[in-house]
Amino acid sequence: MLKPNIEKKLNYQINRELYSSYLYLSMSSYLKGEGLDGYANWFKIQAEEERDHALIIYNYVHLSGGNVVLDAIEAPPATFDGVRDVLVKSAEHEALVTSLINDIVTLAQKEKDHKTSNYFMWFVDEQVEEEDNAATNLKKYDLMGSDGKGLYLLDQELAGRVYKVPSPLATAE
Ligand code: FEO
Numbered sequence: 001m002l003k004p005n006i007e008k009k010l011n012y013q014i015n016r017e018l019y020s021s022y023l024y025l026s027m028s029s030y031l032k033g034e035g036l037d038g039y040a041n042w043f044k045i046q047a048e049e050e051r052d053h054a055l056i057i058y059n060y061v062h063l064s065g066g067n068v069v070l071d072a073i074e075a076p077p078a079t080f081d082g083v084r085d086v087l088v089k090s091a092e093h094e095a096l097v098t099s100l101i102n103d104i105v106t107l108a109q110k111e112k113d114h115k116t117s118n119y120f121m122w123f124v125d126e127q128v129e130e131e132d133n134a135a136t137n138l139k140k141y142d143l144m145g146s147d148g149k150g151l152y153l154l155d156q157e158l159a160g161r162v163y164k165v166p167s168p169l170a171t172a173e
Contacts (some may be wrong), residue, residue, distance in 0.1 A: 021050035038159030091134035
């Protein structure tokens, strides 16, 4: 069984991961409108990964005998101030998600809920990669993205991203 305060926090995190998915889908749509199909592809796959993050937590709550309560997801921004703005906002968003994951682990440890604390180590590791990906996208843009040719090459590189289930736990019954 999950303690009520942990269950509440996990439900909140399901909501935040679904919001992340919504935010990245909106970024993808904006980038597609700008003619950057490679960037749009990268963010669309990121949106799928975020949905999977939500499902991993959804599955964990069920496996732990808890109740999933799905709350409303607010609208993400519909437009952005260029590619760099998208990349800065995605990096900021990942830093925020990392702090939310850290809060879950901190609470689980305080409550001596070692199962939840241990389970969320996957997310602690995942956030290292998530923050690194966002920072790398921004760094590459700042190196090459300000001229058309460089932006074209970056867009082609990001077109190569393919979807992979981030963890088998996302598909657990
Ligand atoms: Fe679910 Fe990008 O963190």
